Amino acid sequence: MGKRTVIPFGPQHPVLPEPIHLDLVLEDEKVVEAIPQIGYIHRGLEKLVEKRDFKQYTYVAERICGICSFMHGMGYCMAVEGIMEIEVPERGKFLRTIWAEVSRIHSHLLWLGLTADAFGFESLFMHSWRLREEVLDLFEQTTGGRVIFSVCDIGGVRKDIDAEMLNTMVSVLTRMEKELRDLTDVFLNDMSVKHRTVGVGVLSKEKAQETGAVGPMARASGISVDMRTLGYAAYKHLQFEPITAEAGDSYARMEVRIGEVYQAIELIRQCVELIPEGDVITKIKGNPNGEHFIRLEQPRGEVIYYVKANGTSFLDRFRVRTPTFANVPALLETLKDCDLADVPILILTIDPCISCTER
């Protein structure tokens, strides 16, 4: 047994590897234990719900995080709709699904780029982000914003996408898909990439269940759990299977996320084919009274929204349990027995979003 050393790790830049602080207990080069500490970007957004009325809060909910902003807005709206028993028009649901899937592509490409950066493959990082740029342009064309969309509203969506734009979206994504095939080849087959990811940070299926992992982290360990199969928004009309891998290492997590990018493109194609004509928003009357739990699948995994209302325009409580919060125990598990040099990659492979976690 070697001498024990404690190395403080982080907090770092809020993009990735994120402002999480870890005290790494090392034995020689091996990590024995990691103790997390968060709280560097706690903004108390859940508390703000008492100061902003429930319609204004739609815009606050989106700003919990800059990557899954659409889904945060959508989850909040769905929870309030659940309390008020509002049925969103079908076209509104399809548009929500399209934007949610484009968000997924955007988030996964961002993550792929940053992972490439973490193992020192600078040009791969640049090319992943080049593709992501086109996705951001699609967002700006359809919603008016690149990361914060302000497009989801209680009762539906605030903007419509016309047929021409929908077809443009599909053609842009089809072209992107072709270019992504080249990058996928690098991510999944290149020797230097495999050297850094295969067998690193293995999380077995049992451990994943034990630590309560969600999203791609759980799916890479062979647990087929995907909240989209619940059929919220327009997912019940779409054909898809959760993407899983068996190995549970960093490579498997990469594989799952790359698979989900292609899946998202396919889902958008299905949406564009199936989207009905009609209204995009229902008018709402009165204030919510009651409580509701909602579950969605974010790019990072399962997210829970809980809204409790009291019949006034101010809500009692808004609670978000973000995927990163659930994945931190899994991260601590993978960190055990890894090399110090692999720590940044392992933190990245859970796709952490501490802004979400702390709210």
Next chain:
Amino acid sequence: MYSMEEQKIIKISPDEILAETVDLKNAGYRLVAISCVNKDGIELSYSFDKDYDFVHLRVNMDYDTEIESVSCFYQYAFLYENEIKELFGVKIKNITVDFNDNLYRISVKTPFNMKEEE
């Protein structure tokens, strides 16, 4: 038609929490989240899931009641419980990894439950 996930909320008393949790754990449920509401007392919701079956245990109690931690069954509950303890000042005992109010870096004590000082 209106189509949202069914809300299954089971009301229990604070001392039943361990017994109910262990039942769910043995039935193969995973802990999804623990949420807390501060409104005329503390209201805790423990959410569980098994194959997309979503159940919540609801505990209503006053500010001074102590509640047992569920982290002995679900180890990863320590994060939720530390958070609730720190933000709401709920008295949770026997958390396996207790941060002693040092999880978040906040300047006020129990910011989500400041009624007494107002």
Next chain:
Amino acid sequence: MSILSMTKTLFKSIVHGPYTQLYPIKPRENFERTRGSIENDIEACIFCGLCVRRCPTSALKIEKAEKLWSIERMQCIQCGYCVEVCPKKCLHMRNEYTTPNTIKVKDEYVDARVSDN
């Protein structure tokens, strides 16, 4: 397993040339829907104060007596909620951003017309 799998993409990039723009020389064109900045057609404004009450960041202010409508540019988050609630539709979202600045900018709009009576 392969080595040099990146070469294909790299050769494509060499042929294609830079994907970036020489920014200040060639400015980026905004899309029609880009949420840039809020503009008020002050002559149509009735100073009802609905936008002020609805703004999530309290960036808007009105002085009814002086017929003045003002916006804190740095506080505004371009959510467009004020545009949506405006009863006279005198507020609108321009697709151009305000110029970046190091100090807080407040824009004031005053209706300078003298009333008829």
